[in-house]
Amino acid sequence: MSENQVPEEIQESAATEAAKLGIGTDEWVAQHEERIARKKGIKGLPQLINESIPAWARWGVLLLISFAFGAFVDNQYLLRIGVNLGLFVMLSYGLNIVMGYAGLLDLGYVAFYGIGAYGYALMSSEQIGHHWSTWLTVLIIIIGTALLGYIVSLPSRRLFGDYLAIVTLFFGQVFVQLVLASDNITFPWAEDYVDITAGANGIPGIDPFSFFGHKFLNIRDYYWLLLVLVALLTIAISRVNRTRIGRAWRTIREDALAAESMGVMVNRLKTMAFVTGAAIAGLAGAIFAAMQTAVFVSGFDMPLMTMIYAAVILGGSGSLAGAVMGAIVMSVLPEVLRVTNYSEILFLAVLVLTLAAVGKSVKRFTINIVGIALIGFLVKILLGAASIKTTPTKEWVVGPVSRALSHWMYVPLDRVLWGNCAFVILIVLIAYFTTTTPRIKSILLPVIGYLGIFLWEVRLVTDVNTTRQLLIGAMLVVLMITRPQGFLGKARVEVL
Amino acid sequence: MSYLGQQLVNGLTLGGVYALIALGYTLVYGVLQILNFAHGDVYMVGAFIGFFVMVGLGGPLKPSVPVAVMILIMFLVAMLGTGLLGIVIERFAYRPLRNSTRIAPLISALGVSILLQNAALLLFSANIRSYDTSSYISSTLGFSFADITIDGVRLFVLVLSIALMFGLARWVNGTQVGRAMRAIAYDRDAAVMMGIDVDKVIRWTFFVSAALAGAAGVMNGLLLRGVSNGMGLVPGLKGFTAAVVGGIGSIPGAMLGGLLLGVVESLAQGYLSTNFSDTITFALLIVVMLLKPNGLLGKRAIVKA
Structure with a gap:
């Protein structure tokens, strides 16, 4: 009897296993959930909560809150925080496409934001005396930054990983240096010098947005504009992510060589990621310039770059919800810290x-x-x-x-x-x-x-500002050591 | 002609400082394949240590020891201090990430860079300090021939940076640690199997790399540039540019790249435009990267899956 006991048990367990799997289901696929690395106890809690809430509920609640915020909050300061958050979310989304999906380390990303802002400033202020229509300006900026994104993406065809990071980093620095130096250009054919960007002084007196004769004088107008834009972007990006383009992006991130041999158009898709990210950043820059009515080049330098990177990485690169979460932490938390209480x-x-x-x-x-x-x-x-x-x-x-x-x-x-x-x-x-x-x-x-x-x-x-920076720096190091995939990101194994 | 010569001399001095920074990037990259973005801030710390040693020895106006000894102590303490800092940075920000994804050390390095900058801001405030070199080293020191003047400080910086580079070359080629370092750079797994203590060698690498940055920081102070918490960013980028132009991971490449960059920058300042010299430098880098992605003296990397 005892000899037969063991095989029976095995048979039984095999039978239940088969019943669980269903006919035609691969065991490997069926066990996928169990194989995802989860931390035990309290450390695995964020991930568990994240996975147990359906996506629509999460986004719905977020939308409701932001709607209520826009409708009922009258405090200008709070609204400004909201607008900054919206801009930050846009930037994180853009970077999330470039770095999170396509895995391209673009350290000059913030320059597109700056170019958008300066582009808008130049086309709608007294600096060089143009006051073009908002429609035209925004269109030019989106197309212009997309084109620049295309140009910056060209090196990505030849350069990998760190080298791409270097070239893009210098692209960002070239932007800053050009803006700083372009207040005093002497052309060979002209006698007097020309002031294009006003250098470190920045460009003040920028026109607000104006659509259909409605001028965006109140900060709430920008809030609504950003809310609509962010909502549209969320839908668009999450849908693109589910198409073959999104899948191909993620394949390139995991292994460009394998992707190429599978017939993925690696170069074209890299370019596409760069262009999309750049256009989003450019648009955000234009909104920023119009909202702020003044731009300074120091605002588009490395500190902001690190903040955006921190936001995307904190939330989990490759995850839209993570990008939103990171943006909230990075743009709202400093404001909270400002109030000493x-x-x-x-x-x-x-x-x-x-x-x-x-x-x-x-x-x-x-x-x-x-x-x-x-x-x-x-x-x-x-x-x-x-x-x-x-x-x-x-x-x-x-x-x-x-x-x-x-x-x-x-x-x-x-x-x-x-x-x-x-x-x-x-x-x-x-x-x-x-x-x-x-x-x-x-x-x-x-x-x-x-x-x-x-x-x-x-x-x-x-000394709130220094404290904030110290905390961000420490957080980046600690986060990389403890949870490199960010809070809402999935752990993945890098094949070397 | 004399103007060109003068610019060349200035460029070489500047290039020596850049080369020292570039060597730090290149050493670490050669061994660990990570970009140590905190390197520019280590350089800043070196400049601060040099400054406080100078103040501790009685300040620029009435030093308690002979000037030569004071400068020697400044260099030694700064190099030792930044070297130790380099070891600490490696221990806490890079070692836990040694088998992690490529992006993790990069972000961690950004974090260290922010930490160092703001720690310096907190400790030393935002004031820009000066070494005030001209008050203890006479500007008439030095020599001139054929209309080219090279003052004492520049000559000293140039000679010292070249001496340090030679020392480094001797260290890398002639000592056991240096040999182990090259072995790890060549193939880390094989080096481990040969019984090389990787942790120890990496510690040494970071010590030397950071000490060179510290020396560069003190040189920068002696060349009468301001010392402040944000001073590391641009020279860090320049040194980095130099390392990349020369071929990152290659030691002769870093030296060549540094000197080249210094000369190009000073020629651009002298003949084209003071405002745009940085833009020209960075544009040069992008062009070099596109034409020769592995730098001037870099080896062609094979992409392995």
Whole structure:
């Protein structure tokens, strides 16, 4: 009997397997879902949530929220944030096509945005005295940037990977340098110099958009325009992504050589990706110029480029929802951080979450919190006993959180010096922390936490811009190490 | 004629600085095939270290040690400091990504670059500092022949950069680490199988590459350019251009590319247009890339699937 037991079981399991699969279904295909790499526990949660919500529901909710935002919010500042978000989403979409789908590393992408903005500025301001119709200008810009995208795409036929990144990077730099230098050109046939772009001074007094006699004077007009554009782009790009063009793009990204031998027109498709991305960026630039009514070349340089890249990569390159998410994080979060009240609360929340994630258990978490509190009191008592001069409480308290902390935190008189020391020590400790043994780690963690709070209150809260940049830089490095595919991207294996 | 000669001398000095930066890019690329975008910011850190060493030794006006010793200490400390920084950057931003996708180290490097720039902004504020070289090195130092003057600082920078390049060439060709480095650049898997400690060699590579950038940073300060947190971007790009023009991964290529770039830039400034010299430089790069995608001295890469 026992001899027959085993085969029967196997037969049974095989039968259920077959029933699950259905006739004519490949086992490999059927198990596809199970083979996708998922992290266990809390780390896999974003992915799980992402996969369990249907796409239409997600986009529908997003559309409703943005609709309500446009209809009911009257605050000009909030609307401006909304418009910036819209522009950022457009840029992320464009880059998502070039880098996310086609896998072309275009580090000069932001130049198309700048060209769109400067193109609009030149055709509708007093700079060279043209005030052309919005229809014509926008059309010229879209076609012009698309053409430029075509020209920039030509090197991509010969250059791969890093080399393409280099050439496009220099394309971006050439744009910046040309705009900077074109305020003082002397042509051989003319005596006087010509000022085309006004150099670093930028071009002010740009006309707003004007369609069918309606001038876009209110920022809300731009909001609606962007909402419609982004909605159209979302539909268009997600549909294109499902056609053979989209599939071919992704094939090129995975392996251009194999794609070519399968009959994919690699060069043509690369060009197509470049052209589409460039045209989207150009259009966004024109809207930006019209909304802002002034353009400065410094706004189209490397910092913005990194922000857009960060947005696309954060969300997950190759995913539209990811691009939106990344754009929200990259363009709204800085505004939130600008308000010190929010930034303080946000910082504490992040700190607590980090402690919880690193500590892993409730016990360790409590120990860490108590440890931080103890260190704080100890430092206050010790330094208080040494009677070192402190900054008066009212000078550094900026919100409810720091008011609460003021009973605990010791703030020396020279905040810049001590803050800098804390910054350096903190970096050294974090570096040491990642390489040391668990025992030392558990001792170090409260110290790092305390130094973090100290640094934040003493130095960073008052210097939002630097803080933001520091956070973005750290986030890029950490994200690449922990989750290179971004939050909503799918992990893939690169064949080398 | 003398004008041309003068421009050539200036160009060679500038080119020496570019070549040192370019060598850093090329060394790292040769070994790891990653573009170290944070290199320009390491150069910035080097310039800052040099500045603070100078201030620590009593400042430009009344240094506590002889000027020659002060400059020597500035170079040594800056090179050591940036070298260590290079090791730290490699450990935290690149080593975890060694088997990752091609794009990951690039983005990570962008992150490091932002971090370094803003850390410098936070620590040293946005003030532009100056080495104030002319107050302790007389401008009449140096020599001239046939109407071409080369002042002491330029001569020193030129000689030192050439000396460093020779030193590097000796290091790469003559030492065991250098040999191991070339082996890894040639075929990392085979090198591992031969018992080469890859981590150690990569650490050395980053140390040397960053130390060269640090030296270039101090030279830049001595040549009387401002020291500030954003100073790394353009020289970083130029050094990078030089590395690419010469053929990235090739050490003689980086030297050639650096000197060439310096001369072209200074000739463009002298004869064409001061405003457009950077545009001309970058346009030159694009042309070289299109005609010779592997650079002047680079080897033809074979695309492997």
